[in-house]
Amino acid sequence: MKERVLAIFGAVALIAVAVVVRSLVTDDQQGGGGGGKGQRPVVACAPDLMAICQALANDGKIASDPPALDLGDEAMADDTIDGWITWDPAPGVANIDAPGTWGTSRALGSSPLGVATRSGATPNLPAGCEFASLDWSCIPSAAEQGLAVGVGTGTTSESLARLYPVAAALVPDGGDFTEVREAELATVLTSPASRQQAFPDQFRTLQTAPGALGLLVGPLGALGSPNAIVVAQPEPAADLVVVLAPRDGGADLLSDAFENGGVADTLRDAGVTPGEGKLAPEDRAGELFAVRQKVA
Amino acid sequence: MTMARKRSMRLTAVVLAAGLVAASCGGGGGDDGKGGTDDGLGDPGDCTVVDLAVSSEKIDLMNALAKSFNGSDAAKMGDGCAFARPYSKASGGATDLLANGWPESGEGERPVIWSPAASSWGQILNQRLSNDGQDKMVGDAVSFQLTPLVIAMPQPMAAALGYPETPVGWEDIAKLSTSQEGWAAYGHPEWGPFKLGKTNPNFSTSGLSALIGQAYAATGKTRGLSQEDLDDPATAKFATDVESSVVHYGDITMNFLNNWFRTDREGTSLLYASAVAVEEKSVIDYNKGNPDGVLEPGEKARKPRVPLVAIYPKEGTLYSDSPLYVLDADWVDDTEKKAAEQFIDFVQRPDSQKKVLEFGFRPGNPDVAVGAPITKENGVDPDQPSTLLQVPEPPVMLSLLEKWREQRKSARVLLVLDVSGSMKEPADSGDPSGPTKLDLAKKAAIESLGEFKSDDDVGLRVFTTNLGPNGEDNFVDILEVQPMSTNREQLANKIRDQIPQNATPLYDVAADSYEFMTEGYDPAKINAVVLLTDGQNDDGQPNDDGEQLSKLLSDLRRGTEGENAKPIRIFPIAYGEDASFDRLEEIAEATNASAYDASNPETITKVFTAVVSNF
Numbered sequence: 001m002k003e004r005v006l007a008i009f010g011a012v013a014l015i016a017v018a019v020v021v022r023s024l025v026t027d028d029q030q031g032g033g034g035g036g037k038g039q040r041p042v043v044a045c046a047p048d049l050m051a052i053c054q055a056l057a058n059d060g061k062i063a064s065d066p067p068a069l070d071l072g073d074e075a076m077a078d079d080t081i082d083g084w085i086t087w088d089p090a091p092g093v094a095n096i097d098a099p100g101t102w103g104t105s106r107a108l109g110s111s112p113l114g115v116a117t118r119s120g121a122t123p124n125l126p127a128g129c130e131f132a133s134l135d136w137s138c139i140p141s142a143a144e145q146g147l148a149v150g151v152g153t154g155t156t157s158e159s160l161a162r163l164y165p166v167a168a169a170l171v172p173d174g175g176d177f178t179e180v181r182e183a184e185l186a187t188v189l190t191s192p193a194s195r196q197q198a199f200p201d202q203f204r205t206l207q208t209a210p211g212a213l214g215l216l217v218g219p220l221g222a223l224g225s226p227n228a229i230v231v232a233q234p235e236p237a238a239d240l241v242v243v244l245a246p247r248d249g250g251a252d253l254l255s256d257a258f259e260n261g262g263v264a265d266t267l268r269d270a271g272v273t274p275g276e277g278k279l280a281p282e283d284r285a286g287e288l289f290a291v292r293q294k295v296a
Numbered sequence: 297m298t299m300a301r302k303r304s305m306r307l308t309a310v311v312l313a314a315g316l317v318a319a320s321c322g323g324g325g326g327d328d329g330k331g332g333t334d335d336g337l338g339d340p341g342d343c344t345v346v347d348l349a350v351s352s353e354k355i356d357l358m359n360a361l362a363k364s365f366n367g368s369d370a371a372k373m374g375d376g377c378a379f380a381r382p383y384s385k386a387s388g389g390a391t392d393l394l395a396n397g398w399p400e401s402g403e404g405e406r407p408v409i410w411s412p413a414a415s416s417w418g419q420i421l422n423q424r425l426s427n428d429g430q431d432k433m434v435g436d437a438v439s440f441q442l443t444p445l446v447i448a449m450p451q452p453m454a455a456a457l458g459y460p461e462t463p464v465g466w467e468d469i470a471k472l473s474t475s476q477e478g479w480a481a482y483g484h485p486e487w488g489p490f491k492l493g494k495t496n497p498n499f500s501t502s503g504l505s506a507l508i509g510q511a512y513a514a515t516g517k518t519r520g521l522s523q524e525d526l527d528d529p530a531t532a533k534f535a536t537d538v539e540s541s542v543v544h545y546g547d548i549t550m551n552f553l554n555n556w557f558r559t560d561r562e563g564t565s566l567l568y569a570s571a572v573a574v575e576e577k578s579v580i581d582y583n584k585g586n587p588d589g590v591l592e593p594g595e596k597a598r599k600p601r602v603p604l605v606a607i608y609p610k611e612g613t614l615y616s617d618s619p620l621y622v623l624d625a626d627w628v629d630d631t632e633k634k635a636a637e638q639f640i641d642f643v644q645r646p647d648s649q650k651k652v653l654e655f656g657f658r659p660g661n662p663d664v665a666v667g668a669p670i671t672k673e674n675g676v677d678p679d680q681p682s683t684l685l686q687v688p689e690p691p692v693m694l695s696l697l698e699k700w701r702e703q704r705k706s707a708r709v710l711l712v713l714d715v716s717g718s719m720k721e722p723a724d725s726g727d728p729s730g731p732t733k734l735d736l737a738k739k740a741a742i743e744s745l746g747e748f749k750s751d752d753d754v755g756l757r758v759f760t761t762n763l764g765p766n767g768e769d770n771f772v773d774i775l776e777v778q779p780m781s782t783n784r785e786q787l788a789n790k791i792r793d794q795i796p797q798n799a800t801p802l803y804d805v806a807a808d809s810y811e812f813m814t815e816g817y818d819p820a821k822i823n824a825v826v827l828l829t830d831g832q833n834d835d836g837q838p839n840d841d842g843e844q845l846s847k848l849l850s851d852l853r854r855g856t857e858g859e860n861a862k863p864i865r866i867f868p869i870a871y872g873e874d875a876s877f878d879r880l881e882e883i884a885e886a887t888n889a890s891a892y893d894a895s896n897p898e899t900i901t902k903v904f905t906a907v908v909s910n911f
Contacts, residue, residue, distance in 0.1 A: 120679030146518060148684065193519050193612075193686035207662035209442055209615060211681040226662065 041082035041253055044069035046157045048198045049242065049270060052085055055262040061254055070156050071292070076101060083246045083253045088277075090157035091245035092285025093292065103250060105243035108258050109267045110277025113165060113238040114220030115139070116206060119230045123147055123214040134234040137169040139215065140184045147214035148192040150202035154185075154295035158199055160288045162217045165238040167291045177287040182294050189295060222271025241277040242267065337363055343371070343379035344635040349407035351387045351501065352548065353575065354441070354618060356590055357655040358382035358411070361643050364651075370642040378635030381405070386547065387412035388499040389902075394433055394623070395424040402898075406627045408636050410434070413501035413575075413616040416508070416687045423690030437619035440643045441657035443577045444681050445505035445613045446606035450566050451675070454605040456482040460677070465610035466513035469571065470534055473541035479570070492541040493572035496909040497700055499547040505614040506573035507700055508693070510538050512685050513611040519686035526695055535703040541570075542705045544822050544865055544889070547909045549574045551890040553587040558885060560600040564857055568888050571607075575616050577656040579606045580674045589656070606676040612683030618657070701749055707911035708753040708821040710777055711741060711787075712809050713794060714829040716760045718874065720796035723897035733830055733872055733897050734796050740904035741828070742788045747908045750781040753821070756790055759805040761798040761835060770801035770835065771808065777816065801835035803844040806883055807851065810864055814855060817862040822911055824865040824889070828904075830872040832879065845879065852886035865889035867907050872897055 043062040045053035046069065053066035069075055069084055076094055084091060084102060091102035115134055117123050125131060126145055129138035143149045151166060152159020166188060170181040189196055192213055194205070199218045206216045207226055216223070219240045223231045246253050257263055264274040337359060343366075350358045362380035365371050371378045383404050385393075390410060393399070398406045412418065418434040425433055447469065449459075456479070457464050472478070472490035479487035495503035512518060514534035515525045525531055546552070552572045559565040581589040582604050585597035620643070622628070622636045642648060649664040658666055658678075666678045688696065719734035731739075748754055755777030763769040774790045775783060809825045817823055833841050856863050866887045868880035871894045884891040889910075894903040 118679070121682055146683075190519070193684040204660075204662050208658060208660055208666075209684065210679055211444075211612065211684040212615075228665070 046086040087161040088241040089285040102245040107277035109272035111219035111221040116223040136165040143188040143191040150216040177290040219271035340379035343377040347405040348382040349385040351413040355384040415619040434621040439617040463610035470537040493552040496545040521688040580656040608680035612685040716800040740901040800831040802833040
């Protein structure tokens with residue numbers, strides 16, 4: 001009896017393996033995306049959002065092996081890429097680099113922008129700044145007096161989105177983003193002992209290496225979970241929004257792919273609430289383009 | 297059911313099970329990925345071998361991780377498998393080897409993964425390669441564990457400084473180092489002057505990190521250390537102030553910790569050293585009663601009477617971040633790179649990271665929270681450090697090392713060379729026509745002279761029986777202890793002139809050399825004897841050997857201990873298989889120094905270099 005059960009179990013398992021293998025083979029044959037590579041669109045993701053593209057590919061919504069794409073990449077001009085999942089307003093910034101690259105973005109999810117620090121060490125903030133009631137203008141001042149601030153490099157999609165309210169605090173009264181106080185911006189960007197990195201790497205650093213970062217700017221949804229971290233939401237409130245931009249002139253993409261299942265989970269993992277979010281005003285891209293020029 | 301039918305069904309089940317295993321292997325090759333030996337670190341079989349050159353403080357951890365990895369599902373690569381094979385290689389030594397192309401034999405297998413204690417070594421390597429017009433060999437790397445540099449201090453001394461309520465840093469170390477009162481200023485004249493232990497930054501990561509920390513502390517900066525900063529006379533003075541209290545340097549922190557631990561049993565640990573720059577992990581190991589981090593079979597951890605406290609310098613510190621570099625070297629192929637990535641992925645998994653924590657390192661994966669043994673009960677603070685210092689740009693680091701060569705505490709050293717008859721034996725018994733033991737020893741000694749700076753005082757004494765004008769002396773002073781600025785070339789020539797002669801009056805020469813150096817003791821220098829011998833005591837009177845040794849050890853200890861001691865360190869080198877390492881170790885320990893093992897004469901150059909790293 002025992003042998004029979006084993007044999008049946010084995011047979012069923014073999015069939016299951018065969019089905020999985022077949023589906024994988026089929027997927028490979030159908031993959032490859034646009035540009036004559038199959039029915040599914042080729043969608044790229046900002047490097048820190050690759051898990052979203054991977055989840056979409058796993059769900060069969062986009063072509064397999066989705067590429068990573070960020071501002072400044074040569075692949076931006078690759079018209080076999082049908083869409084780009086990134087942080088608002090990166091597609092607008094890319095359109096200033098190369099007009100007519102991306103169409104109108106659609107918000108996939110959003111998170112308030114927050115600031116985190118380690119719970120065991122109160123950061124040495126400038127006079128008049130309290131962590132619990134932080135103002136964005138406190139961030140450059142904190143960097144000025146030696147606190148290491150994680151905001152990213154100021155050149156990538158995710159870091160420009162994180163940097164926006166800090167840069168806004170450095171715009172002189174009555175001025176605009178082309179007049180951002182460059183030296184103070186540089187102080188913020190060079191404040192960590194190790195170089196600025198993407199948010200996931202900096203969040204890991206904040207958790208594992210006391211002393212490496214005094215403050216970390218990032219999506220509140222991602223910052224809030226671990227025990228050793230405390231978070232604040234500085235004023236004025238700012239949001240981070242994940243968007244999908246179709247190629248300019250291309251059709252709207254993946255209209256129903258983000259609400260449920262694994263893709264929605266990956267958005268949540270990035271600290272973003274699926275289905276929420278409002279695109280930034282149109283001039284935001286120009287403002288951040290100016291900031292990136294200063295950083296470069 | 298008939299037996300035939302039963303057998304048929306069993307066969308079916310076996311075949312199906314085999315099919316499932318094959319499917320799960322991803323290719324049906326049937327390779328189980330086993331390395332081939334029970335301990336998981338022996339014969340790799342047909343697996344792709346990933347040789348890892350790793351810094352010594354984590355070799356046991358890496359071996360444990362490799363054993364878990366080899367033969368596991370994580371090691372499977374399509375039809376084949378990866379096999380991790382770590383071996384210990386000091387970070388500075390590996391940097392040298394990589395910069396010079398790493399020879400195919402004699403230095404361990406050429407590594408696929410290099411994991412120095414800190415990524416600063418990767419920067420130094422790339423800079424050295426770049427200076428030589430070569431391509432970089434390392435890029436970005438995963439840091440799978442961390443441990444910060446701390447200033448380890450016996451708890452009563454830290455308390456006397458007011459730590460942790462009062463922050464302590466390199467600034468305080470510099471002041472203590474030059475204080476005329478020493479510990480008397482803190483109400484403890486019985487502790488004598490402040491004494492610092494620091495490893496040689498050319499060899500050791502903690503030495504390098506301490507040097508960087510000192511330089512930043514001198515400037516008041518936490519990042520952007522520049523050449524101008526190093527050229528500032530105030531920075532140079534700060535450095536020489538700190539260095540002035542160094543008891544000796546050395547290639548590994550273990551020597552300090554072992555000496556501390558040994559003197560702790562005698563109740564004199566506070567007199568040996570007041571502070572030592574080490575990694576946080578070492579403080580944990582020490583306080584757990586296992587200063588070298590390894591418990592040999594039968595060895596039991598025993599807690600020290602005086603525990604250490606980890607002081608996180610108030611000016612900031614650096615992490616030893618254990619990067620795992622997959623080398624961009626011509627001896628590493630794509631399959632090895634892929635196998636290396638699989639191992640790197642494995643060590644970051646939570647189960648591996650729990651092991652990292654068990655060994656006293658901070659996990660690099662935040663999914664494994666920092667907990668025991670990184671606790672205040674073990675003398676460390678998981679919420680520290682408060683400030684991280686920036687690793688300087690590679691050219692600045694090279695300049696820092698260059699300047700240290702002149703800023704380090706000067707040395708006054710007597711080289712004592714065994715020229716007994718046995719030194720004429722071939723260094724390699726399988727090559728009777730090859731160089732003799734004395735040939736290799738002379739070559740090593742001459743090469744090591746390059747490590748001394750101009751104001752180091754170095755002299756040469758040789759020993760064997762029947763020396764001197766009447767043939768009655770046991771040793772002869774060939775060159776007086778004089779500054780290297782005048783002695784360097786003569787020393788090389790005189791060493792070259794030596795020939796093997798008679799017997800080995802080891803204890804007599806050790807005792808006299810110690811006494812001789814004590815008479816000319818210079819408190820501003822590291823006073824030491826380097827004693828190379830290939831045999832056991834043989835002065836023609838074997839009956840009194842025991843008594844002679846006992847008196848020697850007693851005299852050495854008496855001269856070394858106490859607040860008014862004139863510490864002369866004896867660093868013996870046990871050269872060749874006949875040398876008695878145990879006896880030499882006793883002599884070294886009696887002076888709070890370390891003995892070095894060159895039982896394989898081929899290693900003498902490396903060993904001599906390690907010995908000279910103490911200065």
